[in-house]
Structure formats: C-alpha cells, structure tokens
Amino acid sequence: MTAVDDARTLLATEPVGVWSAPGRANLIGEHTDYNEGFVFPFAIAQRTAAAVALRSDDVIRVRSTFAPDAVEVSLADLDDRIAAGGLDWAGYPLGVAWALLREAPDATPRGVDIALASEVPVGAGLSSSAAIEGAVASALNDVWNAGLDKVALARVGRIAENDAVGAPTGIMDQMASMLGVADAATFLDCRTLDTRAVPLGFADAGLAILVVDTLVEHAHSTGGYRERREACERGAAAFDVPSLRDLTVDDLPRAAEILDDVTFRRVRHVVTENQRVLDTVAALDADGPAAIGDLLVASHASMRDDFEISVPELDLAVETTLASGALGARMTGGGFGGAAIALIPVGLIPAASDAVLAAFAASSFRTPNVFTVTPSEGARRDA
Ligand code: ADP
Ligand code: MG
Numbered sequence: 001m002t003a004v005d006d007a008r009t010l011l012a013t014e015p016v017g018v019w020s021a022p023g024r025a026n027l028i029g030e031h032t033d034y035n036e037g038f039v040f041p042f043a044i045a046q047r048t049a050a051a052v053a054l055r056s057d058d059v060i061r062v063r064s065t066f067a068p069d070a071v072e073v074s075l076a077d078l079d080d081r082i083a084a085g086g087l088d089w090a091g092y093p094l095g096v097a098w099a100l101l102r103e104a105p106d107a108t109p110r111g112v113d114i115a116l117a118s119e120v121p122v123g124a125g126l127s128s129s130a131a132i133e134g135a136v137a138s139a140l141n142d143v144w145n146a147g148l149d150k151v152a153l154a155r156v157g158r159i160a161e162n163d164a165v166g167a168p169t170g171i172m173d174q175m176a177s178m179l180g181v182a183d184a185a186t187f188l189d190c191r192t193l194d195t196r197a198v199p200l201g202f203a204d205a206g207l208a209i210l211v212v213d214t215l216v217e218h219a220h221s222t223g224g225y226r227e228r229r230e231a232c233e234r235g236a237a238a239f240d241v242p243s244l245r246d247l248t249v250d251d252l253p254r255a256a257e258i259l260d261d262v263t264f265r266r267v268r269h270v271v272t273e274n275q276r277v278l279d280t281v282a283a284l285d286a287d288g289p290a291a292i293g294d295l296l297v298a299s300h301a302s303m304r305d306d307f308e309i310s311v312p313e314l315d316l317a318v319e320t321t322l323a324s325g326a327l328g329a330r331m332t333g334g335g336f337g338g339a340a341i342a343l344i345p346v347g348l349i350p351a352a353s354d355a356v357l358a359a360f361a362a363s364s365f366r367t368p369n370v371f372t373v374t375p376s377e378g379a380r381r382d383a
Pocket of ligand 1: 125
C-alpha cells in the first residue's frame with residue numbers, strides 16, 4: 001500500500017483528487033540557507049498523500065493516519081484558531097490552508113475533508129513536515145483555484161511552518177519537495193530563490209545514497225542553532241555585508257585577522273560550504289557523480305571541526321561507511337543528531353549496512369535505521 005492508497009482509504013468517500021509531495025535529503029549545503037547561500041537537496045521516493053473530498057459547509061476537516069481524531073475548523077474561524085495555537089499536527093495542514101489564503105487572495109475557499117497518509121519517517125531528517133505541507137498546498141491550490149506556481153506553494157509551506165506551527169526553518173525543504181525531479185537534485189540559491197535541476201546520474205553510475213538515521217534526538221539543537229546563527233551574523237557584521245553569502249574563500253585570511261577564533265571557524269564553515277555546493281554542481285556537470293565524494297567528506301569535516309554540530313554517532317556513521325567503500329559521506333540536516341548520508345556503490349550496500357550496525361553495537365550506541373533514498377519526482381497530482 002502506498003500513501004496515496006492509504007489516504008484514499010482513510011477518506012472513506014470518493015475524492016475529488018489525491019495529491020502528494022515527497023520528503024527530501026540534503027546532498028550538500030548545510031547551515032548555508034539562512035546565510036542566503038546555496039543548498040543542493042533532492043526529493044526522495046517516500047511521499048505524503050492528501051486525498052480531498054468537497055463538503056457542502058465551510059468546514060475544513062483534517063484526518064491523518066498518524067492520529068486517532070479528526071480536527072475541524074470552519075473557514076470563518078481559521079485565523080483565530082491559528083493565532084490561538086495548540087493545534088499539534090493539525091497545525092501543518094490547517095496552517096497551509098491559512099497561509100494559502102493569505103498568499104492567494106483570489107482563491108475561492110470552500111469546505112473540504114482532507115485525509116493524510118505518509119511514507120516519510122517523522123524526525124529522521126527527511127522533512128516529513130515539508131511533505132505534508134507540499135501535499136496539502138498542492139491539493140488546496142487546485143481545489144480552491146488559487147493559481148499559485150510551485151515556488152509560491154513552497155513559500156506557503158514555509159509560512160505555515162514558521163508562522164502557524166512556529167518552527168523557524170528556511171525554505172530549502174519546501175523547495176526540494178515541490179520542485180524535485182527524478183534522478184536530479186535541486187540547486188537552490190537561497191538569496192534569489194533561483195533553482196536548477198541538476199542530473200545526478202546515480203543509477204547509471206551504479207551508485208546510491210545510504211542513510212544512517214542515528215535516532216539521536218537533537219538535544220542541543222535549539223540553543224546550538226541560535227548560537228550558530230548569531231555567530232554568522234557577527235561575521236557578516238564584521239565585514240559590513242548583509243550575509244555571509246557575500247564573502248568568498250578569498251576573504252578568509254582577513255576573517256582570521258579580525259574575528260575571534262570561534263566566530264572565524266563558524267564563518268569558514270559557511271563560506272567553504274557555499275563553495276563546496278558550487279563545486280559539487282560543477283563536478284556533476286563535468287565528471288558525473290563519482291567525482292563528488294571528496295566534497296561530501298570535506299563538508300562533514302567542516303561541520304565536525306569548524307561548525308561543531310556533529311555528534312559521535314554521526315562521525316562513526318561517516319567513518320564506517322567510508323571504510324566500507326563509500327565514495328563520500330557526511331552528516332545531513334541541522335546537526336546535534338539526526339542522519340548521515342553516504343554515496344556508495346550499490347553492490348556494497350549490504351556489507352556497509354552490516355558494518356554500521358556492528359560499529360554502533362561495539363560503541364554501545366542505539367541501533368540506527370539504515371536505508372537508501374532515491375532522488376525522485378516532487379509534488380504532483382496523483383488522481
Ligand atoms: P521532520 O524532520 O520529519 O520534518 P518535523 O518536526 O519538522 O520533523 O515535522 C514532524 C511533524 O510534522 C510531526 O510531529 C507531525 O506533527 C507533522 N506531520 C508530518 N507528517 C504528518 C502526517 N502524515 N500526518 C500528521 N502530521 C504529520
Ligand atoms: Mg521538518
């Protein structure tokens with residue numbers, strides 16, 4: 001059963017349509033988004049589906065296979081219910097409805113039943129939140145004749161997550177989920193929101209992306225994330241530029257002179273990471289996917305040593321997959337836990353997975369989830 005089938009079953013009536021959107025993995029470009037830099041994520045095959053039926057009243061009723069109870073809000077009360085908060089998971093779909101009406105004043109809202117089902121694991125660094133937002137935004141955009149394009153729908157998802165749910169995230173996840181292309185990653189300039197689908201050629205090269213979800217919770221993520229953002233702002237202010245996007249590796253010697261050691265290393269991570277994203281795209285274009293491994297390894301080292309957001313479990317996942325024949329590996333996501341990815345020849349996956357499980361057991365770490373992700377199509381209408 002796919003998420004589309006499960007959403008249909010949960011709706012229990014004939015839908016007017018079913019829409020879905022995928023989770024994402026970030027190939028390279030970490031903590032660059034809020035510095036107006038470059039990221040390079042891809043949509044994965046696991047999707048969240050939204051099956052929609054029309055109602056004769058003005059109620060939005062959302063259900064999910066995640067939760068026993070439906071949540072109902074009338075369109076007239078939507079602003080107040082969002083402002084009041086406390087909607088838990090329903091804040092995502094209802095926040096999308098609210099944000100869509102804000103962004104598309106000409107839309108024609110009406111009552112709907114929305115049933116949600118998902119294949120995207122929650123909290124594994126694969127952005128189940130962007131998947132649910134993308135599925136609901138795509139559905140309501142059609143059903144309410146809102147007429148927004150995919151970039152505008154990504155913005156709707158971000159507004160929902162920032163202002164309705166209250167999670168201060170960038171727009172990378174939503175862009176990756178909306179714009180994904182099979183066997184390609186989305187190069188995104190976070191300042192201009194310009195994008196380009198860059199072919200990855202993993203399948204032709206016999207390569208795959210292995211994910212090691214360490215199941216380590218992001219314990220220091222709130223304070224640590226804020227400290228990193230503040231260090232980036234200090235660095236940009238010292239150079240009198242709007243963001244670290246405006247610095248290049250040529251500015252680093254000067255940065256070493258005028259910044260304290262910690263701020264300098266935070267800046268060096270962001271500046272070199274931006275360059276690594278550009279180098280990754282260039283290497284893919286020129287030489288194909290086997291050429292990007294060293295950039296992934298350098299990205300991990302930079303996050304471990306300069307940005308200091310790795311944890312022992314992530315370092316072990318990276319070291320073990322590399323020792324098992326991966327061409328490159330790095331932690332992915334915000335850090336302090338979460339997942340690592342490895343670019344690896346398909347034939348080595350079973351042995352590498354076993355080696356990771358053995359290494360985690362030997363270190364008395366929690367047994368990680370090890371699985372592959374495939375660069376896949378973005379948000380779409382399925383029925
Ligand atoms: P992730 O890294 O998976 O995006 P987040 O904390 O950003 O983690 O988002 C996860 C939250 O999104 C869940 O706790 C839940 O509230 C909501 N969510 C995601 N998918 C679904 C779904 N299919 N049904 C209901 N809620 C969902
Ligand atoms: Mg999320």
